Amino acid sequence: DVKVTQSSRYLVKRTGEKVFLECVQDMDHENMFWYRQDPGLGLRLIYFSYDVKMKEKGDIPEGYSVSREKKERFSLILESASTNQTSMYLCASSLPQREGDNEQFFGPGTRLTVL
């Protein structure tokens, strides 16, 4: 069974703080993703990574950065948190195109509140 874990289920931060959200997967997947989920908007892709140290912007990368120093770990960084970044953040992983079928495996999510 693929397991994707996220470091925190709930997080409360103040405006201007630097925030780190961590995600770890144990299935040796090459692809990893960060989404944010907001009511009525579904999931929107922030960043994804297809290999260590490789990253690509998704649909809404502004205000975020990512880090992938090891294959199993993908971090989302909010350099200076703002209230409009209050959201549910979901991490996912998948096999590469040549081996897989796009199925993404999700972590439990981190609900971030920025005050």
Added chain:
Amino acid sequence: AQSVTQPDIHITVSEGASLELRCNYSYGATPYLFWYVQSPGQGLQLLLKYFSGDTLVQGIKGFEAEFKRSQSSFNLRKPSVHWSDAAEYFCAAGHPDNNNDMRFGAGTRLTVKP
């Protein structure tokens, strides 16, 4: 632009009644199609997926979905809903040549009445 539409934001059904959740996609090529379920406070769990072949796909928890190319639809069905099915359901479509390109619908929240 590629997109997935779930026309129903919220659906309420009685326990034991049948269920159909609608999903339409707009893609250049026939995408891979998925249905995920999210219980409150949880991540997304895959219910079923379609790549090719038989257009009626069976999933977990008694769910099935039918791919209809002519209607660009992939509707999710269950013959008899259980109270534990109350959750949010997401349809997703992935580009067959680029598995980093996955589009999600906005979700349909299912309420089950006793």
